[in-house]
Amino acid sequence: MARCDFAWSPRLLQCGRTTRLPLRVDTPDVNLDLGSFTEVDRRWSDKQRTLYLYVRAPLSAGDEVVSAQSGSQEASTTIGVRSLEQIRQPITFRETTYPRRWPLGVASTPSTKRGQVLHDLPLAPPSAEAVSFWHNCDDATLWRQLPVAELPRAHFVNCHQGCPGCGTDVFTHSGFYPWVRNHLPGDFKSTCPECGLVFPDNDILAGDFSGAHSDLDPRQSIVDDGFGYVDEEGHLFLFTATYCRDQTRAFGAGVGVMAAHARQLGTGPEGEEARRRLSLMLLRYAEEEVYLAAVPQFRYGPTLGTELLWQWTTTGQTDWASEPDPVAALYRMGSQRYCIDTPYITETLAIAYDTVWPMLREDQQIVERARACGLEVGSPTGAVELVEQMLRSLLQVHLDGGASSNLPRVSEGVLVALRVLQRGDGHDALTWIYDEGPDELRVFTSNDFFPDGTPPEATGGYNNIHTNGLFALEHHLRQLKADQPGAYDEQQFPSMLADPRAARVALAPHEISMTGGAYLGFGDGGGPAVQSPQGADTFHAPLAPRALAWAAQYTADAAVARLHETVMSRQFVSQGMTILDGVGLAVLRSAGTPEHAAAGIVYGDTSGHRHQDLLDVQLWVKGQPFLSDLGYPQSWASRVRWEGHWATHNTVWATVPGVSSDLAGRGRVLRSIEMDGLQLIEIEAARWIQGADDENPSHWTRTDVRFRRLLALLQTDEDGVVLIDFSRVQGGDEHFRLCRGLEGELEILDATTTPRTGTLAAPDVERGEDESLRHTDHRGLAWMDEVEEVAQADGWCGRWRSRRNDEAEMDMFVLRASGAQALTGRATATMGTPESSTYSYRTVCWRVPERTQEMSHFDLVFEPRLGPTKLTSVQPIDAQDGSAIGVDIHTCGSRHLQLRWSPEGETSFAGQPCGALRIDLADKTIVTGTPCKATIIGLDREGVWIDVDGLVGIGVGDRLIINPEGRGRNYRVIDCQAVDGGQRLCLDVTSILGRSRVEKLEGTQLLGRYTVFTRTGYLQGARLCADLRGDTQGIEILQAWNPDGQHTQFELLTTPDLGVNEWGWVVDYVVGDTVVWEPIQVE
CATH class of the missing domain: 2.60.40.10 (Immunoglobulins)
Structure with missing residues (x-):
């Protein structure tokens, strides 16, 4: 039929x-x-x-x-x-109120705005070119620059095939957004930066959706009607939808530009036209936004990491209002902008409205010009109402879950909207951001930041959204409460800075800086180009200036105030070794301010934008990266197989038979040494997985894979350094040690190499064949080609020469690589051909097959340099115990270092007894003393101190471990006083790991409302306390996991004395726990 x-x-x-x-x-x-x-x-x-x-x-x-x-x-x-007026009126459809505009069901609310209140929010200086366009184009052109809501929007043209003309060569320019586009004015054309072809062939602005109106044959043309072009092989190219996304962003950016321009010109006559044009832009944006509040089917829709053929490609946009749960269906659907952008555009529009409000509420010329553009508006009061309805619609987008951004941007968007509208009746909105929204402000400071002040995110841009956001939240809350006295109760909506870690949040980002401009790369975080030297000095200031200023003002913390003063005076902060033991990051530094060399290691875990970068080591010298992380992926399509994969990191790995997991694991610090000319850290770690227990699939399980890593940064002659890097791997199946090294060519000295077919994954696996591998952990290896096999696994030196800096070289001395096969392979970006990659590394891979019970050893020494070598010899020192290793280093300046390490305990080197660690440096000998143990006999969690019944001799700056047989967290002593029966030690970070309110309790199973970080067994061995002061014992947590984004499930040792809706506090230690301090002896 x-x-x-x-x-x-x-x-x-x-x-x-x-x-x-x-x-x-x-x-x-x-x-x-x-x-x-x-x-x-x-x-x-x-x-x-x-x-x-x-x-x-x-x-x-x-x-x-x-x-x-x-x-x-x-x-x-x-x-x-x-009509627009009809669409703005409240209706009920399928038991749901439309428009989705706060407060719901209200047709019209008189404006409560009394003045300009957002001058405290700075704007970037506007671009002269952008100002010229927006100021000089005619009104009709200005009006057309915002795409209509009916046109679909999407993120990526094509992340797999690239360009219809030149294929994947386009990815040379970018994996995410390579296309060249003009937005001032918009033309809906996308130019390939590689082959120069322009897509699509049809002119959608002229109403040509088919290509039949052009001179080209539509059967041979590349036509995109907004829903994408599909080639003969079925590949989708979203030219128009992605252009529409970018053009919408360009219009929003124009609003910000004109707001900054209007601010610069002030309130006098010379700024009138700028304010009128900005008002027109606001009204244009408002027309689409209030429309989408009533007709949600034209919202941005789901955010997809790659191009994807889905329902609207062949049919039309989903009518979310017809879904079984229409409000739930709006989750992460955004509005005109996609969900992550929504809070940002809300703030931009709020600032713009605040800027033009005095004129908009009384200027008839704005109304007449808007009407000439086709807008239904009759008076200045009507114009104000339309703009405020836009802001209230965007506020409801947040409350409906449509705005899902990096924490805590959603809450910031809500607060800025309430501030600009000057509403004192926003209790439902504040209750939502405190208790129901994604940021959960009631526990945001305690639960979204580790005790050391770092959020569970990638370092850099992602991380700083949390950190900047904490102080922005506090600022907006204070301003809102001051503007609406008595409206918002302090007890119901408390300060964000009451938690003892608040000051640490401001300090932590500065403590992972490296050589004065870079920072330790962790996960997808952005930052300096991984292949290029750092740019301008950043004075250890990754925080936004206003956030650091707010932190200094609101915390009243002396250390934060000093940091703010130092940064504002463009001075560097003097720093020694950094150990952030909550998130698990450490940085070793040479002398100087800023240091000329720094080595960092990742040993913890996070939930946001995490890579498989457990025990990844990075090394910077004088602003030059010698060992680096790839950081932000070329595309979300490449992340899992490449940028986020363990094989692209300078780390160790062990496969687990039958286990395919993107999780890496976590580690802890065993010891650290900080002295003139040398900084050292020793870490142990394990791979963790979830789902290994069939009966309890949510349980976290520590596998039998164990890692040990010792790093020592040694200053040689003048400003020279060496990095000693010893690793141990045990358990699992295959053992690996990977090192991409310095980007450039690698010369193998003292050993021969032979070309081998295939990739580092296997001789019969060609580049890109990452689907059918012996183990899924080999995915990254399947992209490393031009393989060469080194004749011997150790006893040789490799020398990398930079392809970007003629002076940069790095020598790698391979002291030992037991039972391994040594290979090298070319490592280039995976989107496109190797020749089109913007970088090219020569990776060294040591691979030990099937060493389940035996321990593998990978002992290396690196000399990064920007000139001649400072070394005359680097030789291993053999030990009686096979797991132990030593190194003997002589410099050109007659400096002599010997380091002996025995991870399994006491052994002997050349007949001489040696403990776990011995360092002979010049005329000094450093050895580890006998560990001293004590018991916690008292504590104050808010004051961050413990009383212990021993540890005589411990002092300020020493580090200790609490519960060495359990969680084994590391703390620095910042104050020490003798008290009756022992010592009172003030520690560097709080013991509070988070808090949760009891929602359900059945025996030892407790379901808590609010999420506490649990990934990779983070809470195993922690305690749950009924309160912070009276309960000094708590109950041990055996297992903890997050069943969803709002809850934490605890499996406890015994039944807690807690009722439903009562708070439980998760803490690291209690009275009676063991404390261990290992003194360092200098002879």
């Missing part, structure tokens, strides 16, 4: 708008009755057997019927056409 049906049609459409109607028929020859609609264009698709009709709604409102007949089959659909 012949087909004839409308696959999709909009339920509601604004007067005069154009939409696409897909009519599924067997032949394009159909009889149509469009009623009051006007046909703009049509396109027939043989592949979909669909006639796409592009129709414009009438200018008058009504329920319009569109019908079609194909042979004996008929189809019809009814479309509600409404």
Whole structure:
């Protein structure tokens, strides 16, 4: 039977708008009755057997019927056409209130705005070019720059095939957004930066959706009607949808530019035209936003990491209002902008409205110019109402879950909207951000930051959103409460800075800086280009200046105040070794301010933008990266197999038979030494997985894979350094040690190499064949080609020469690599050919097959340099115990170092007894003393001190371990006083790991409302306390996991004395726990 049906049609459409109607028929020859609609264009698709009709709604409102007949089959659909004024009126559809505009169900609310309140929020200086365009274009051109809501929006053109013309060569320019586009003014054209072809061939601005209106044959043209172009192989290219996304962003950026420009010009006559144009831009944006509040089907929609053929490609956008739970369906759907951008554009629009408000509320010329552009607005009061309805609609997008951004941006968007509207009745909105929203402000400071002040995120941009956001939240809350005295109760909506870690949040980002401009790369975080030297000095200031200023003002912390003063005076902060034991990051530094060399290691775990970078080591010297992380991925399509994969990091690894997991694991610090000319850290770690227990699939399990790593940064002659890097791997199946080294060429000295087929994954695996591998952990290895096998695993030196800096070289001395096969392979970006990659490394890979019970050793020494070597010899020192190793280093300046390490305990080197660690440096000998143990006999969690019954001799700056047989966390002593029966030690970080409110309790199983970080067994061995002061014992946590984004499930040793809705505090230690301090003896 012949087909004839409308696959999709909009339920509601604004007067005069154009939409696409897909009519599924067997032949394009159909009889149509469009009623009051006007046909703009049509396109027939043989592949979909669909006639796409592009129709414009009438200018008058009504329920319009569109019908079609194909042979004996008929189809019809009814479309509600409404004016903007009608769309703004509250209705109920499927028991849900529309428009989705706060407060819901209110047709109109008088403006409560009394003045300008957002001058405290700075704006970046505007671009002169952008100001010129927005200031000088005519009103009609300005109005057209914001795409209509009916056009789809998407993130990526194509992350797999690249460009229809040159294929993956386009990715040379970027994996995410390589296309060259003009947005001032917009033309909906995308130019390939590699081959120069321009897409699509049709002119959508002229109403050409089919390509039939151009001089080209539409059958041979690349036509994109907004929903994408699909080639003969079925590959999707989203030119128009991604351009639409970018053009919408460009319009929003223009709002910010003109707001900054209007601020610069002030309130005098010279700024009148700037304020009027900014008002027109606000009204234009408002028209689309209030429309989307009533017609959610045209919202941005789901955020997809790659191009994807989904329902709207062949039919139309999903009508979220028709879903079983219409509000839940709006989760992460955004509005005109995608969900992550929504809080940002809300703030931009709020600042712009605050800037023009005095003029907008009384200027008739703005109204007349907007009406000339086709907007339904009758008076300045109506213009103010429309803009405020836009802001209230965006506020509701946040409350509906449509704005899902990096924490705590959603809450910032809500607070800025309430501030600019000057609303004292926003209790429901504040309750939502405190208790229901993604940021959960009631526990944000305690639960979203580790005790050391770092959030569970990648370092750099992602990390700083949390950190900047904490102080922005505090600022907005204080300003809102001051503007609305008595409206928002302090007890109901408390300060964000009451937690003892608040000051640490401001200090932590500065403590992972490296050589004065870079920072320790962790996960997807951005930062200096991984291949290039750092740019300008950053004075250890990764925080936004206003956030650091707010932190100094609101915490009243002396250390934060000193940091702020130092940074503002453009001075560097003097720093020694950094150990952030909550998140698990450490940085070793040479002397100097800033230090000229720094080595960092990742040993913890996070939940956001995490790589498989457990025990990844990075090394910077004089602003030059010698060992670096790839950081932000070329594309989300490449992240899992490449940038986030363990094999692209300078680390060790062990596969686990039958286990395929993107999780890496976590570690802890065993010891550290900090002295003139030398900094050292020793870490142990394990791989953790979830789901190994079939009966308890949510349980975290520590596998039998164990790692040990010792790093020592040694200053040689003058400003020279060496990095001693010893590793141990035990358990699992195959053992690996990977090192990408310095980007450039690698010369193997003292050993021969032989070319080998395939990739580092296997001789029979070609580059990119990452789907059918012996183990999924080999994915990254399957992209490293041009393999060469080194004749011997150790006893040789490799020398990297930089392809970017003629002076940069790094020598790697391979002291020992037991039972390993040594290979090298070319490592280039995976999107495109190796030749089109913007970087090229020569990775060294040591691979030990099937060493389940035996321990593998990988002992290396690196000399990074920007000139001649400072070394005359680097030799291993053999030990009686096979797990132990020593190194003997002589410098050109006659400096002599010997380091002996025995991870399994006491052994002997050349017949001489040696403990766990011995260092002979010049005329000094440093050895580890006998560990001293004590018991916690008292504590104050808010004061961050403990009383112990021993540890005589411990002092300020020493580090101790609490519960060495359990969680084994590391603390620095910042004050020490003798008290009756022992010592009172003030520690560097709080013991509070988070808090949760009891929602359900069944025996030892407690379900807590609010999420506490649990990943990779983080809370195993911690305690749950009923309160912070009276409960000094707590109950041991055996297992903890997050069943969803709002809860934490605890499995406890015994049943807690807690009732439903009572708070439980998760802490690291209690009275009675063991404390261990290992003194360092200098002879």
